[in-house]
Structure formats: C-alpha cells, structure tokens
Amino acid sequence: MVNEPVAPELAQEQISAEIAAAHAGPGGVRVEPSGPALDFAPYRSSLLRFPTKDLRQADPEGAELLAPVFGEHDVDPLEADLTIQAGGEPLGERILVAGRVLDGDGRPVRDQLVEIWQANASGRYIHQRDQHPAPIDPNFTGVGRCLTDADGNYSFTTIKPGPYPWRNHRNAWRPAHIHFSLFGTDFTQRLVTQMYFPGDPLFGLDPIFQSISDPAARERLIATYEHDLSQHEWLLGYRWDIVLTGSHATPLEDEDHA
Numbered sequence: 001m002v003n004e005p006v007a008p009e010l011a012q013e014q015i016s017a018e019i020a021a022a023h024a025g026p027g028g029v030r031v032e033p034s035g036p037a038l039d040f041a042p043y044r045s046s047l048l049r050f051p052t053k054d055l056r057q058a059d060p061e062g063a064e065l066l067a068p069v070f071g072e073h074d075v076d077p078l079e080a081d082l083t084i085q086a087g088g089e090p091l092g093e094r095i096l097v098a099g100r101v102l103d104g105d106g107r108p109v110r111d112q113l114v115e116i117w118q119a120n121a122s123g124r125y126i127h128q129r130d131q132h133p134a135p136i137d138p139n140f141t142g143v144g145r146c147l148t149d150a151d152g153n154y155s156f157t158t159i160k161p162g163p164y165p166w167r168n169h170r171n172a173w174r175p176a177h178i179h180f181s182l183f184g185t186d187f188t189q190r191l192v193t194q195m196y197f198p199g200d201p202l203f204g205l206d207p208i209f210q211s212i213s214d215p216a217a218r219e220r221l222i223a224t225y226e227h228d229l230s231q232h233e234w235l236l237g238y239r240w241d242i243v244l245t246g247s248h249a250t251p252l253e254d255e256d257h258a
Helices: 008-022 060-066 215-219
Strands: 094-102 113-118 143-147 153-159 177-182 191-196 236-239
Touching (some): 113 153, 143 153
Parallel strands (some): 094 236
Antiparallel strands (some): 094 153, 113 177, 177 191
16 A cells, blocks of 8 residues: 655644644643653654653762863853854854843842854754755854853854754754753753744744743743844844743753653
8 A cells, every 4th residue: 555645734734733732631631831841742852862760860079070161261252253253254144142141039140151052044053964955154163152241141143043954744844043051050050942033933833842831931932132232234133031940940951841
C-alpha cells in the first residue's frame, strides 16, 4: 500500500491539534505550567532527551574545579557588539537588544555574565550540523557576551536572526529567536532561555514556544520594540528583561515542570 502525501494545511492542523492535546490534562482539563514541559510530545526530540532517572548527587566543589572561570577583566566590552568583525560588516537588519537582569523582588543582579548565540539574518548557524540551504555570513559569528552593570543592565548590538527549518514535522520552522545564557555565581548555576520578537507568525506553530502552556509565561519570552532604544538611521531597539525567580520569572529551559 502506498502512503498518500499529507496536504500542507492538514499537516499544520495536525501539529496544532497535537499542541492542544499536549496541554490538556486528565479529562481534557487544561494545565498551566509556568515553564516548558520537558516531555512535550509535539516537540519530538524532547521525548528522547527527557530525564527518566533520578538526579545524581554531585560534589559542587569538584564541579567547580573543572568549570571555566572568568572575571571582570576577562570580558571585553566589544564582545557585546556582534556586528564588529575583522572582514567587514554582517548582512541583515541591525538591532539593539537591551534589558535588565532582576531577582524575584525586582532587585538588579549585578556583574552577571550574559551570553547569547543566534542564527544569522538568513536563519543559518555557523555550526557543522546546520546544513540547510541558506547562506553563511562570513562576517557574523552569532555569539557575544557581556556583564551586567550595577543596575543589572545588559546590552547587545547584533543582527536580527531569521527563522529556519528544523525538521520536527513537515514544513517546520522556528520563529526568529536569540538564545540567552546566564552564568550565576558559578558554573553549576547556569540558566538558559530564548528571546523572541513581537508579532512573529510562527508562534502558534512552534512546539518549543508552545511547550509553555501558560500564555502569560510565553509573553515573558517576547521582547518589546522600544523606539527610545532605536538609533537614528542606524538600528532598531528591543527591550527584554530577565527575571530569575518569583511568579513573574522568565521561563528557563532547564527547569523541571513535569
């Protein structure tokens, strides 16, 4: 028997139905975790990566002996500008992403190492496993880092990333996003999340974004356009604050919400 091809619109309906079903609890009652479900079935690879065994105790001091270390003088301010390259300027829409890192009481988290990585304007990472047919920009590495100041502020000048296909399902595309890593006070406290851009038409079709069933929590992953951050004839500005704890915490990838 020959399998009939699935029409594109039916494939998208199937993904939407899977997302809705995954958000429903026993008897069809919707559940509202504040962070991503680690075994979210519409996100296929999460079923393979989801931890199925109890956590193992580790010696934190031993981990620190093998972890990288950094200090204020190890991070150059120029590392926060991803558009500066030896060979020339990268292609794409130049943007500024700025915000504050805060604790659950709204207090600034100072001297925090913030790292980002992203695709280029064509939606291509400089990575061996990224082989989809989009051009690599020789003048854009897609990585940067900075330290927050005394008021918890961070700022990156970069290129707006493009969406890209990711093979989770038929015609699967990831919304444009930037990955953020926060180092904490030591390597064992590292947290990772993603920032998205307002008005992206792919939000409703992306199982990674939709793995957070609480709409308010999803909204905390979306930056806001801020005209006061934009610079005349140079770049557009986006603001995105990161809240580490509390009821308004930014959803983080390594939280266990199962």
